[in-house]
Amino acid sequence: MNSGELLERSLGYALGSVAGVGSGSLGRGTPCAQWDLGELLGHLDDSLDALYEGLTGGRIGLVPRSDRACGFRTRACAVLGAWAAGPPESALVGERPLDVRVMAALGAVEIAVHGWDVAQACGRPRPLPVALAAELLPVARCVVAEADRGVRFGAPVAVPVGAGPGVRLLGFLGRRDFLPG
Numbered sequence: 001m002n003s004g005e006l007l008e009r010s011l012g013y014a015l016g017s018v019a020g021v022g023s024g025s026l027g028r029g030t031p032c033a034q035w036d037l038g039e040l041l042g043h044l045d046d047s048l049d050a051l052y053e054g055l056t057g058g059r060i061g062l063v064p065r066s067d068r069a070c071g072f073r074t075r076a077c078a079v080l081g082a083w084a085a086g087p088p089e090s091a092l093v094g095e096r097p098l099d100v101r102v103m104a105a106l107g108a109v110e111i112a113v114h115g116w117d118v119a120q121a122c123g124r125p126r127p128l129p130v131a132l133a134a135e136l137l138p139v140a141r142c143v144v145a146e147a148d149r150g151v152r153f154g155a156p157v158a159v160p161v162g163a164g165p166g167v168r169l170l171g172f173l174g175r176r177d178f179l180p181g
Contacts, residue, residue: 013132015115017126018072020118026038041069041071044114055087057091087104106139108136137165156171
């Protein structure tokens with residue numbers, strides 16, 4: 001798995017989801033029960049800020065943005081540019097070094113799944129691309145610990161037998177709204 005390619009594909013998917021965000025929709029509910037759409041976009045923008053700072057060799061810090069959808073698009077382009085410029089081998093997360101490939105893979109999971117959340121909130125459900133979800137699922141299984149449940153992720157939910165990798169990934173991360181109504 002190429003972490004940079006995975007990150008790029010996740011960003012592409014999420015950018016397609018954010019394209020449906022209108023200024024009047026920021027108060028809508030999302031599959032992330034604690035956040036409305038504006039707050040979810042703010043979280044995504046913070047995640048991209050952290051990725052950008054990690055890719056450019058800086059410390060990871062969170063900076064809020066006033067226009068959430070525009071901020072996400074701008075930061076997504078900056079992250080892609082930073083990766084294309086040649087990322088460092090490691091980044092600092094707090095005071096700890098982290099292999100930049102691991103950081104990119106973690107970011108890819110976060111961005112793709114929250115991109116799905118954004119599409120759901122906008123009333124434009126978009127399934128996760130099968131190949132992308134198939135690569136993200138083992139990453140998620142490696143990094144989401146039981147201690148993350150109830151804090152960063154919901155408890156895993158049952159998925160239909162034979163479900164594809166997108167539905168399995170969403171279910172693993174506690175999403176319940178993965179089936180068309």
